[in-house]
Amino acid sequence: MDFTAKHLLFALLISSTKALEPCGFQPDNSDLPVIPIYDKYSPFNQPKPESWVNTIIDMSSKDPTRVKYLSTLAPQKTTAVPIASGLQLPSICNYVVKVKLGTPGQTMFMVLDTSNDIAWAPCSDCTGCSPTTFSPNASSSYGSLGCSLPQCTQVHGLSCPAIGAAACSYNQSYVPPQGLLGLGRGPLSLILQSGSLYSIVFSYCLPSFKSYYFSGSLKLGHVGQPDNIQTTPLLKNPHRPSLYYVNLTGVSVGQVQVPIAPEYLAFNPNPRAGTFIDSGTVVTRFVQPIYQAIRNEFVKQVKGPFTTIGVFETCFDASAEVEAPLITLHFEGLSLKLPMENSFLHTSAGSRACLTIAPVPNNVKAAMNVIANLQQQNHRILFDVANSRLGIAHEACN
Numbered sequence: 001m002d003f004t005a006k007h008l009l010f011a012l013l014i015s016s017t018k019a020l021e022p023c024g025f026q027p028d029n030s031d032l033p034v035i036p037i038y039d040k041y042s043p044f045n046q047p048k049p050e051s052w053v054n055t056i057i058d059m060s061s062k063d064p065t066r067v068k069y070l071s072t073l074a075p076q077k078t079t080a081v082p083i084a085s086g087l088q089l090p091s092i093c094n095y096v097v098k099v100k101l102g103t104p105g106q107t108m109f110m111v112l113d114t115s116n117d118i119a120w121a122p123c124s125d126c127t128g129c130s131p132t133t134f135s136p137n138a139s140s141s142y143g144s145l146g147c148s149l150p151q152c153t154q155v156h157g158l159s160c161p162a163i164g165a166a167a168c169s170y171n172q173s174y175v176p177p178q179g180l181l182g183l184g185r186g187p188l189s190l191i192l193q194s195g196s197l198y199s200i201v202f203s204y205c206l207p208s209f210k211s212y213y214f215s216g217s218l219k220l221g222h223v224g225q226p227d228n229i230q231t232t233p234l235l236k237n238p239h240r241p242s243l244y245y246v247n248l249t250g251v252s253v254g255q256v257q258v259p260i261a262p263e264y265l266a267f268n269p270n271p272r273a274g275t276f277i278d279s280g281t282v283v284t285r286f287v288q289p290i291y292q293a294i295r296n297e298f299v300k301q302v303k304g305p306f307t308t309i310g311v312f313e314t315c316f317d318a319s320a321e322v323e324a325p326l327i328t329l330h331f332e333g334l335s336l337k338l339p340m341e342n343s344f345l346h347t348s349a350g351s352r353a354c355l356t357i358a359p360v361p362n363n364v365k366a367a368m369n370v371i372a373n374l375q376q377q378n379h380r381i382l383f384d385v386a387n388s389r390l391g392i393a394h395e396a397c398n
């Protein structure tokens with residue numbers, strides 16, 4: 001479904017609400033519910049899935065297109081970032097955030113995406129959009145941007161008319177039709193533009209996809225952030241300024257640190273190698289040599305036979321699960337031991353458990369690893385962009 005969006009740059013003004021949310025979740029102006037798209041409270045009318053494993057396999061089938069897209073982001077020639085150009089992001093409807101936009105606030109459910117800088121909201125004159133649209137006319141804080149301003153060029157707006165003043169407008173087809181809450185870190189990003197309000201800090205806790213009745217949270221700004229949290233430095237890749245790169249230094253399977261040649265782990269913007277954390281990819285992906293090393297060690301420690309189900313190549317008898325080794329991701333200054341629910345997924349009948357990691361698709365030429373949302377669920381992930389660090393702590397949000 002395509003729509004033509006207008007007026008790109010807007011401030012995210014979130015007004016307070018007293019409405020009681022599911023589970024007593026009480027949002028204020030910087031603490032927002034994050035809802036899995038299949039959640040009962042999602043407005044997008046998805047029937048409750050019959051089989052979670054099939055649903056997750058289906059969702060993850062869009063990962064390769066997304067990873068391919070993120071790997072091919074062209075290096076920028078100027079400091080201006082044409083974030084809207086050639087935007088062909090596949091549908092990434094995993095999580096939506098309930099926000100209020102404008103003054104007074106209008107409730108919108110926008111797709112969460114940490115690898116995109118852009119914030120799109122479908123407006124009331126949008127064709128083919130979701131039922132919840134934003135009415136610019138009804139917001140006193142709405143303003144349009146002149147077409148001759150540099151920001152309009154940066155977002156590849158349509159050119160100004162020959163005579164007279166005009167607002168910046170552009171023509172862009174995009175999925176999802178809900179609108180997008182991009183929390184990437186590029187120079188034109190919402191997160192930088194709202195720096196005076198939220199200090200370039202946010203965190204989220206993503207609930208499990210299976211938590212049909214629950215919502216997690218997105219916290220903007222310093223208020224309510226954990227102050228005692230292990231962190232790892234965020235790294236900057238000038239070729240992909242939106243992405244949150246981290247320094248992955250190794251991976252363990254149980255007690256065994258798997259042998260990985262340093263070049264597959266090293267962060268290097270020139271061959272565009274490195275590891276980033278992403279809210280819109282479902283299954284964590286490693287370059288083939290890392291993936292194979294992890295899988296080989298896992299297979300050594302767990303009783304087979306192993307089968308493949310969908311994207312998961314290492315499925316085993318679920319009775320072996322309690323003894324199966326857990327995966328630990330080692331980042332500079334921080335080790336994340338993935339709990340069982342972030343490591344394995346069960347088939348509907350419950351008889352098979354699958355190790356939930358996958359290789360980067362073959363057509364992705366860049367050596368990049370992606371830490372995806374299945375592995376982040378039920379953790380507080382703190383993006384302290386101001387201090388260039390990422391924090392991770394367990395938190396049950398479902």
Ligand SMILES: *[C@@H]1O[C@H](CO)[C@@H](O)[C@H](O)[C@H]1NC(C)=O
Pocket residue numbers: 124125135137
């Ligand atoms: C908003 O206001 C403008 C100018 O007053 C008007 O042309 C337009 O039709 C209005 N749009 C909506 C959706 O009410």
Ligand SMILES: *[C@@H]1O[C@H](CO)[C@@H](O)[C@H](O)[C@H]1NC(C)=O
Pocket residue numbers: 171172
């Ligand atoms: C917007 O793009 C679509 C498809 O590329 C095209 O059909 C349409 O004419 C364009 N509209 C404007 C106003 O440029």
Ligand SMILES: *[C@@H]1O[C@H](CO)[C@@H](O)[C@H](O)[C@H]1NC(C)=O
Pocket residue numbers: 235247249267332
């Ligand atoms: C990543 O961490 C390792 C180990 O602490 C360090 O030697 C290396 O310089 C770091 N890489 C970057 C790009 O910061």
